[in-house]
Amino acid sequence: MSKDNLPGLTLCNNAALRRAARKLGKFYDDMVEPSGLKATQQGLLYQIHIGDEPAMGAIAASLIMDLSALGHTLKPLIRDGYVETFADPEDRRVKRVRLTPQGLAKLEAAMKLWQIAQQRFEDVVGRDKAEKLRAALDDIAALDFDLPPATP
Amino acid sequence: MSKDNLPGLTLCNNAALRRAARKLGKFYDDMVEPSGLKATQQGLLYQIHIGDEPAMGAIAASLIMDLSALGHTLKPLIRDGYVETFADPEDRRVKRVRLTPQGLAKLEAAMKLWQIAQQRFEDVVGRDKAEKLRAALDDIAALDFDLPPATP
DNA sequence: CACCATTAGTGGCATATGCCACTAATTCAA
DNA sequence: TTGAATTAGTGGCATATGCCACTAATGGTG
Numbered sequence: 001m002s003k004d005n006l007p008g009l010t011l012c013n014n015a016a017l018r019r020a021a022r023k024l025g026k027f028y029d030d031m032v033e034p035s036g037l038k039a040t041q042q043g044l045l046y047q048i049h050i051g052d053e054p055a056m057g058a059i060a061a062s063l064i065m066d067l068s069a070l071g072h073t074l075k076p077l078i079r080d081g082y083v084e085t086f087a088d089p090e091d092r093r094v095k096r097v098r099l100t101p102q103g104l105a106k107l108e109a110a111m112k113l114w115q116i117a118q119q120r121f122e123d124v125v126g127r128d129k130a131e132k133l134r135a136a137l138d139d140i141a142a143l144d145f146d147l148p149p150a151t152p
Numbered sequence: 153m154s155k156d157n158l159p160g161l162t163l164c165n166n167a168a169l170r171r172a173a174r175k176l177g178k179f180y181d182d183m184v185e186p187s188g189l190k191a192t193q194q195g196l197l198y199q200i201h202i203g204d205e206p207a208m209g210a211i212a213a214s215l216i217m218d219l220s221a222l223g224h225t226l227k228p229l230i231r232d233g234y235v236e237t238f239a240d241p242e243d244r245r246v247k248r249v250r251l252t253p254q255g256l257a258k259l260e261a262a263m264k265l266w267q268i269a270q271q272r273f274e275d276v277v278g279r280d281k282a283e284k285l286r287a288a289l290d291d292i293a294a295l296d297f298d299l300p301p302a303t304p
Numbered sequence: 305c306a307c308c309a310t311t312a313g314t315g316g317c318a319t320a321t322g323c324c325a326c327t328a329a330t331t332c333a334a
Numbered sequence: 335t336t337g338a339a340t341t342a343g344t345g346g347c348a349t350a351t352g353c354c355a356c357t358a359a360t361g362g363t364g
Contacts, residue, residue, distance in 0.1 A: 012266070013273055013282055014180040015195040020289040021173045022321075023216050027297050028166040029322085038322095040350065043167040057312060064175050069351040071314065076349070093312045093359045114164070121165050124295055129288070130165055136285050137172040143276055145179050174351075181352085190352095192320065209342060221321040223344065228319070245329045245342045 017140075024121075031117035035110035039117075041077060042110040045099060048083060049107055053096045055088065064141055082106050169292075176273075183269035187262035191269075193229060194262040197251060200235060201259055205248045207240065216293055234258050 028039035035042070047059055054062075060070040074097070077083040082103030088094035099107060122130045180191035187194070199211055206214075212222040226249070229235040234255030240246035251259065274282045 011286070012180075012195060012198075012270065013286060014176050014191050014269075016286045016289040016293075017169070017173045017176055018192065018195075018320095019216050020292040021169045023293045023295070024166050024169055026322080027295075028164075038349070039166050040170065043164060043170075046164075055312080064171050065350090066352050067313065068315085068353080072352095073350060091312085091360070095313065117166075118164065120297060124297060125291070133288050133292075134163070134165060134168045136281070136288065137168040139277070140172040140285075141168070141175045143175070143179075145272060145276060170350095178352080190319070207342080217320090218322050219343065220323080220345085224322095225320060243330070243342085247343065 027121070028114070028117050031120070032110050032113045035106060035113055037106060037110045039114075040073070042107065042114055044073060045077065045082060045103060045107040046111070048097050049099055049104070051097075053098045055094045055096050056085075057094070059097065077103070179273070180266070180269050183272070184262050184265045187258060187265055189258060189262045191266075192225070194259065194266055196225060197229065197234060197255060197259040198263070200249050201251055201256070203249075205250045207246045207248050208237075209246070211249065229255070 025039060032039050032042050037045070044059075044063075047062060048054060051058065051062075056070055056074075057067060060067045063070070065073075074083060074085075078085065081100055083097060084100050085095050085097050088096050125133070177191060184191050184194050189197070196211075196215075199214060200206060203210065203214075208222055208226075209219055212219045215222070217225075226235060226237075230237065233252055235249060236252050237247050237249050240248050277285070
């Protein structure tokens with residue numbers, strides 16, 4: 001393939017996904033910013049909130065993220081007093097996570113901003129299209145690439 | 153909204169996008185890994201390759217990424233000798249980027265692996281669906297959130 | 305009960321990204 | 335031409351994520 005007439009980067013599913021993620025991430029970040037949280041943090045607090053004092057492993061699995069990455073991401077939230085952890089009495093290897101009252105208040109503030117962002121996004125792309133997009137993204141998240149074509 | 157019957161995190165477009173990006177990123181990373189590059193680096197080298205000694209700002213704009221972030225991302229590639237930069241003689245503020253011969257060789261190796269990943273992805277989700285997905289992601293990347301509904 | 309394999313997290317190291325303040329080079333206007 | 339405004343990058347700091355090696359706590363098993 002000569003250097004001319006090369007396909008634009010848009011051809012790579014992964015590159016397209018990252019690019020869109022940067023764009024949308026910045027949008028949600030900007031919208032949620034007045035709360036003092038990043039969109040990722042708001043999402044993480046929410047995930048903790050909807051769980052029943054979830055274990056770190058459970059959160060990581062839900063978010064499809066590395067356990068250690070979750071640990072890192074949690075640190076500023078713990079430092080700022082929004083989240084606290086405690087060992088599961090049944091299995092002391094397990095560390096459970098919960099919001100502090102300040103964390104809950106912060107989340108509620110952030111969620112109000114998030115809703116505006118979410119609404120604006122859906123206004124711009126269309127509710128239906130947004131829903132289809134999320135479904136497609138969830139499909140990707142659920143994919144199993146192990147044995148590509150043949151699954152006997 | 154009581155803590156029960158809360159919508160799953162899947163409702164957030166941004167969260168869904170990041171989650172899918174983590175998943176797909178890991179897949180492409182794993183596939184491209186034998187080349188010694190991360191999928192993001194392969195994508196960046198490719199972007200540089202298809203450009204005509206692009207300026208940093210041009211690359212950042214194409215990838216919709218912060219200029220300083222691009223600078224950071226470029227460092228390991230420069231350190232490893234895959235990329236080199238030089239001041240534009242016309243405008244010495246501008247720094248242009250090009251692949252070194254080693255960088256080109258590395259890119260070619262990575263592209264072979266990338267193609268396998270890309271092919272496998274399309275085998276799993278379907279070529280047509282993949283194409284629609286990329287189109288949707290490109291739409292997002294091209295969105296303008298400034299004035300949400302009304303654009304006189 | 306003692307030992308080994310498994311499971312859950314941690315810490316260190318590295319890349320990915322962004323923001324902000326600051327510098328250098330240009331452009332533009334008085 | 336000179337000084338203000340703009341443009342392109344850099345460096346420092348902070349979060350986002352991953353991998354790997356290592357530790358602690360469990361769960362079998364003989």
